[in-house]
Amino acid sequence: MRLRRSWSGQVSTVLVAVAMLAGGACGVPQRQAAPLCRLPSEGADTLILMAQAVPTADRVPCVTSYQDGWHFASLEVRSGRSRFTLDNDRAGVSAMRVEMTPSCDTREYTEIGSDEPDTLRFERVLSVEGRFRAMRAYKFAGGCVTYRFQFDQRGQALVNEVSAMVTFVTRDAIDAAVRSTHRDGIGLDPPPAAR
């Protein structure tokens, strides 16, 4: 004879199990969402989402690999904007923020030679004494990516590390990754007639 148990106990157990499965360690799921430049597998879903946020952008920022002391902190993607931050054990929390938007205002920036193909690069230093604060913008077809540097210490060396860490992946490469996953002709963006 089965013993009848309290429904509330059973359901609570299930819900706790769901929470444990879904939650895991604090912050782990967010780190798994880091936009890594490793198509078509790791980080592809995040890159797809970022590309969907700015449908006009022909490329999306991504992280090639983490330099010593750097790690992914947060991701925020919404229609019209995508943003992620990186922490550094020397520079502090949210030392680096990368944001992509359809356009950006670079009137107070200085244009310098770009290290990324098919982009224009702009720089603006806000503060070097005490905390290092600076902005960098990359303009390209259909979009703009801004880097915000905010270091607890003078950070020229750290800026160089960022330059080595963050780059771009093209929209075409993301589209190819989507097509390889779906295999039925579905790409990242709708066909031109449907837009």
Add this chain to the structure above:
Amino acid sequence: MAEILEPARSANGRTPSSSTPRLPVASGGGRRRRPSGERPPLPHDLSRSGRWWAWAACGVLAVWLTIAFTGLGPAVDRVDLVILRWIVGLRREPLTDVAVALQAVTEDRVILLLRWAALLPALWYRRFRHAGVFIGCILFSTWLTANLSYGLGRPRPVGIAVLGEWSGFSHPSSVMVDLAVAMLGCTYLLTPRGRWRSYAKLATALALAAVVAMRLYLGVNHPTDLLFGTILGVAIPLIAFRTLVPNDSFPITYTRSKGAHLDVGGLRGEAMKRALEEQLGLAVDSIRPFGLDGSAGSTPLRITLADGRALFGKLYAATHLRADRSYKLMRTLLYGRLEDESTFSTVRRLVQYEDYLLRLFADADLPSPKPCGFVEITPEREYLLVTEFFEGAREIGDPEVGVDEAVIDDALLQVRRMWQAGLAHRDVKPANVLVRDGRVLLIDVAFSEVRPSPWRQAVDLANMMLCLALRTDPETVYQRALLQYSPDEIAEAFAATRGLTLTSQLRARIREDGRNLIDRFRELAPPRPPIRIQRWSVRRIGLTASVLVASALGLALTIGAFQGAKLL
């Protein structure tokens, strides 16, 4: 020692306190043991719809696990996109404009408005438990959705023109979760059970369906994102509310009734009748609230039997258990461990103890209601204690009750008899001292104690003398007391009397009366130094510090919870 008066005898030569009422038994009915596996009179469960949603939530979990371990994700994507592309193919200009405008109902500020619309009335009507459960649902669902969306990492629909606004990963739909939780919160915090709640549920269902249709049309989510988000958003608050604030124990009403008084109509009323018949063999005609004004620790009832006779019932539930624990904690914090402040671990033990005390009082031939036993309504949650009903008895505070010297003598005699029996009532107040045919009756022995401290015995005497003085005067009561008690005993009683030792009703009546009765009794009795009631101990200091720290943490957590739920 003063002469101890013998109790007056009634016409048949028997003293009232020694007459035992015959327990009425249902004719043609009789008791019945509930077999294992059979549901109790008032089952505590989720009900059919709650179980359905709970199973649906389990189904969602099963699907996730299946996808995780079998790699069926792409197949699900294909099905989703086939459905979505068909819907998107139905796009027309006017419909698109409507759908884009409808997005406004899913904005963060609308969700915030719904949440506060549910919370503010709950806080105003002191439904703190409901409010806490609702905030918990918001926090849990927000945390779960955020972690799931990052963990599953599903992008928005590909190959489709997405026309709407969106935020974050697609699965599960956080908009559906937030909206469902907010709307169910409004339903369960604002609407009483019945017609209004049914309307609210229908409105919620229609609203959610409209939002699902809108988001599919705009291509913002996959069908499974919306389905799973809706299931989670409904299941979490539904299960939480039905489990933690079930309507039978925490009904939504718009009258300012005491939290201790439970609704005894509807399903609970029927369950009580059934329980009384099956467990005590009583055929019940009706059960009605009785004497609510004077009670705060239970729901007092008048049980009318089929043969017209009456019994008295006290319905106890988890709310009373919590109130008992809070009361004892406050007493310990304010005054130290004066006497037995141990809390009861379950409602059953609370009721068992009162039943036991009633039997002790009966065995000692004290004028208290004779116990008839208690019945189980919901296992470990609700019990109904049944006793004799003192028909025709009135509270000693009732102006129509005559309080003459015979009544004073009888009242004081009962305190002496409690002393002799090794019992203390501990809740002597006008509401618990009744008079019938010139005889004093004591009710509500729930707080009584066996083998009490001398201090507690003295307090019983003082409280009884104060009850009597409220209807007469201290001088008369003191003179009559000298016939049964020594001056030192009376002096001890009022040396032990402080604010804490008076029940709240007695304190209020003395204040209304205006005479300084306690000081007058102290003037009449021999002088005696006050008996210290503050008890300091390491335990009390530690407990006080713990409560302060816990309160500060609780406040910080509450503020954090409100911020986390985006309510601040």
